[in-house]
Amino acid sequence: MEGDRISYHESVRRAYRRLKEDGITNIWDRYEAQGLGGDPDKRCPFCMGGVRCDLCSNGPCRADAEKDKRGVCGITADGMAMRMMALRNVLGASTYHYHTEQTLKTLRATALGKTPFSIAEPGKLRDFASRLGLGLSGSDAEIALRLCDFCEAEISTARRTSPASSWRPWPRRSAERHGKNWASSPAAYTVR
Numbered sequence: 415m416e417g418d419r420i421s422y423h424e425s426v427r428r429a430y431r432r433l434k435e436d437g438i439t440n441i442w443d444r445y446e447a448q449g450l451g452g453d454p455d456k457r458c459p460f461c462m463g464g465v466r467c468d469l470c471s472n473g474p475c476r477a478d479a480e481k482d483k484r485g486v487c488g489i490t491a492d493g494m495a496m497r498m499m500a501l502r503n504v505l506g507a508s509t510y511h512y513h514t515e516q517t518l519k520t521l522r523a524t525a526l527g528k529t530p531f532s533i534a535e536p537g538k539l540r541d542f543a544s545r546l547g548l549g550l551s552g553s554d555a556e557i558a559l560r561l562c563d564f565c566e567a568e569i570s571t572a573r574r575t576s577p578a579s580s581w582r583p584w585p586r587r588s589a590e591r592h593g594k595n596w597a598s599s600p601a602a603y604t605v606r
């Protein structure tokens with residue numbers, strides 16, 4: 415890759431040249447190598463359209479909405495695209511969960527005066543707290559602590575939910591199908 419394709423900044427281009435000289439793999443060359451037909455920006459159109467799936471051993475499958483071409487499992491192109499979007503959201507949310515915890519810890523310590531930081535934009539803090547339905551009375555630090563309490567409680571609630579309780583809707587349906595009393599029948603708790 416050359417020139418402005420690497421960066422508008424000479425310092426970055428210099429870093430790229432140095433990496434090349436040292437034979438080190440880098441993001442620019444890897445990007446270029448993914449291109450089709452010598453075009454670094456050209457990618458598989460199915461992947462670009464979000465209609466490619468390899469979630470099970472029947473795939474990889476490619477779908478086409480116009481031709482109603484579906485995955486082996488029967489999923490449509492729209493379903494495939496939305497499923498992937500939902501999965502990406504779950505992946506992203508679980509990844510950033512850690513950052514959220516660190517942010518809350520930092521905000522709490524800052525509100526308690528235990529860090530060198532300060533709340534530089536109280537308007538944003540109040541706006542966020544208001545959206546969560548929290549009271550806006552008191553100082554910025556008090557609002558920040560209220561916000562931390564709320565968010566940490568929400569995160570902990572999710573953690574306290576045991577696998578058994580999150581599976582209950584499935585056994586309940588299974589039990590109902592077999593005419594069992596969901597609440598009293600041990601068999602009703604069998605995960606099927």
Ligand code: SF4
Binds near residue numbers: 488
């Ligand atoms: S589209 Fe369906 S059959 Fe094809 S890989 Fe994905 S899940 Fe499997």
